[in-house]
Amino acid sequence: MALNFPRPLLSVDVIIFSILNNELVLLLTRRPAEAAEPFPGQLCLPGGFIDIDRDEDLEGCARRKLLEKTGVATPYLEQLASFGSAARDPRGWSATVAYFALLALPSAGSDGLWRPVASLPPLAFDHELLCRRALERLRAKGEYSSLPAFLLAEPFTLPQLQQVYEIVLGRPLDKSAFRKRMLDRDFLDEVGLQPGAGVRPAMGYRIRERQLDFFSQSFRPRE
Amino acid sequence: MALNFPRPLLSVDVIIFSILNNELVLLLTRRPAEAAEPFPGQLCLPGGFIDIDRDEDLEGCARRKLLEKTGVATPYLEQLASFGSAARDPRGWSATVAYFALLALPSAGSDGLWRPVASLPPLAFDHELLCRRALERLRAKGEYSSLPAFLLAEPFTLPQLQQVYEIVLGRPLDKSAFRKRMLDRDFLDEVGLQPGAGVRPAMGYRIRERQLDFFSQSFRPRE
DNA sequence: TAAATAGTGTCTGTAAGACAGTATGTT
DNA sequence: AACATACTGTCTTACAGACACTATTTA
Numbered sequence: 001m002a003l004n005f006p007r008p009l010l011s012v013d014v015i016i017f018s019i020l021n022n023e024l025v026l027l028l029t030r031r032p033a034e035a036a037e038p039f040p041g042q043l044c045l046p047g048g049f050i051d052i053d054r055d056e057d058l059e060g061c062a063r064r065k066l067l068e069k070t071g072v073a074t075p076y077l078e079q080l081a082s083f084g085s086a087a088r089d090p091r092g093w094s095a096t097v098a099y100f101a102l103l104a105l106p107s108a109g110s111d112g113l114w115r116p117v118a119s120l121p122p123l124a125f126d127h128e129l130l131c132r133r134a135l136e137r138l139r140a141k142g143e144y145s146s147l148p149a150f151l152l153a154e155p156f157t158l159p160q161l162q163q164v165y166e167i168v169l170g171r172p173l174d175k176s177a178f179r180k181r182m183l184d185r186d187f188l189d190e191v192g193l194q195p196g197a198g199v200r201p202a203m204g205y206r207i208r209e210r211q212l213d214f215f216s217q218s219f220r221p222r223e
Numbered sequence: 224m225a226l227n228f229p230r231p232l233l234s235v236d237v238i239i240f241s242i243l244n245n246e247l248v249l250l251l252t253r254r255p256a257e258a259a260e261p262f263p264g265q266l267c268l269p270g271g272f273i274d275i276d277r278d279e280d281l282e283g284c285a286r287r288k289l290l291e292k293t294g295v296a297t298p299y300l301e302q303l304a305s306f307g308s309a310a311r312d313p314r315g316w317s318a319t320v321a322y323f324a325l326l327a328l329p330s331a332g333s334d335g336l337w338r339p340v341a342s343l344p345p346l347a348f349d350h351e352l353l354c355r356r357a358l359e360r361l362r363a364k365g366e367y368s369s370l371p372a373f374l375l376a377e378p379f380t381l382p383q384l385q386q387v388y389e390i391v392l393g394r395p396l397d398k399s400a401f402r403k404r405m406l407d408r409d410f411l412d413e414v415g416l417q418p419g420a421g422v423r424p425a426m427g428y429r430i431r432e433r434q435l436d437f438f439s440q441s442f443r444p445r446e
Numbered sequence: 447t448a449a450a451t452a453g454t455g456t457c458t459g460t461a462a463g464a465c466a467g468t469a470t471g472t473t
Numbered sequence: 474a475a476c477a478t479a480c481t482g483t484c485t486t487a488c489a490g491a492c493a494c495t496a497t498t499t500a
Contacts, residue, residue: 003314007230008273010318050231050307052316057308082305082320084273085280091226093275095233095320097305159452177489179453199450200498382479399481400462422477423471
């Protein structure tokens with residue numbers, strides 16, 4: 001089969017979540033202002049075309065864009081889904097592989113354009129859809145995994161972690177149930193009491209092996 | 224930004240699962256035999272490059288390939304993940320968007336190359352990896368959703384459904400717990416007793432709205 | 447000692463697994 | 474009547490939610 005048929009455009013976009021001022025936020029950038037570009041000057045997700053010389057693979061490309069935008073090299077990174085159609089880019093048939101990342105903001109919010117997911121502005125291309133899907137996935141996984149822990153800098157305390165869960169899930173959780181759940185799964189390592197901003201110091205924890213943990217299930221597989 | 228930079232190849236591949244002779248099987252095809260092709264004559268997944276003139280979007284492309292190979296127009300179809308790297312295709316940087324489909328074999332197994340997932344032959348490209356990932360996803364979702372029901376022709380009985388679950392999950396399930404689980408979720412519609420191959424007829428069911436249902440969870444969201 | 451936050455204990459409800467039992471068809 | 478298979482009931486266990494309680498720090 002000959003390979004000289006037209007090829008779609010292929011890009012990678014990254015939805016980068018973090019917590020800022022007790023809100024779930026994500027990082028946006030701005031499209032170039034030239035009128036020749038689609039959606040000139042509009043807000044969009046960080047991303048861009050695959051560079052077949054620099055990028056080893058899809059995840060490498062996502063990791064590169066993440067590093068360029070945030071300086072963070074090893075956050076939690078997961079492939080979300082791909083979106084491709086004849087219509088999504090005025091320049092022609094195009095597909096994008098969307099990744100989402102979770103990281104803890106160093107503090108001063110870095111220099112990026114962090115926007116609360118609760119009030120996203122209009123975005124270029126189908127990026128609003130990508131954000132929606134990423135948010136759905138994050139929330140879904142928050143229901144039954146330790147994923148939201150990756151939004152926190154280590155070490156963190158259980159009250160802090162619960163707050164992050166409540167921000168992600170959008171509802172209050174019972175303290176006792178939450179603590180039992182987290183500690184029973186045995187995916188956290190104690191690293192000593194944290195002086196704490198509050199009144200009483202709380203135990204600090206790190207994620208063991210920095211791995212994702214899943215909680216209870218359905219057809220409860222017997223040991 | 225100019226668009227005259229080299230573009231990766233973009234294809235769609237489909238992992239099509241079904242049940243045949245009480246085994247989980249998937250559909251394979253054969254690579255063209257010409258020596259100019261990569262992996263000539265080897266088994267692989269059905270799929271191919273996006274046709275930017277015929278394919279509206281990624282899912283449309285997957286649906287087209289599925290229809291071409293199986294004649295089935297509306298099975299369960301879900302995007303699995305994308306796989307792309309400089310190395311996976313000798314012809315250059317290439318990416319594929321993998322979908323997986325579940326369907327009931329009409330009966331005589333159609334004419335395709337259906338192979339049990341338990342003993343897959345070597346496949347072209349990274350298609351063995353794709354199959355493994357699809358199988359993982361199917362099994363994972365089988366643990367907490369009604370997904371395996373899409374492997375059965377409607378109407379089906381609960382004993383039949385349980386058997387499919389046991390094939391997918393690879394372990395026996397308790398009959399009483401299984402029935403309670405399925406019926407309590409209320410995603411099945413009774414459609415009358417099925418004469419049944421067995422001794423006693425069993426109630427037949429259809430999937431209500433042909434929708435995917437998820438079972439119990441973790442942070443049990445209160446009503 | 448009061449206030450605030452960290453952390454625990456106890457009760458209850460839900461649902462799954464185990465498993466024995468009953469129901470209804472065919473031969 | 475014997476059988477095979479469909480279906481149900483009961484007991485136990487695990488665990489989440491509710492909520493009240495205790496513990497430990499600072500001011």
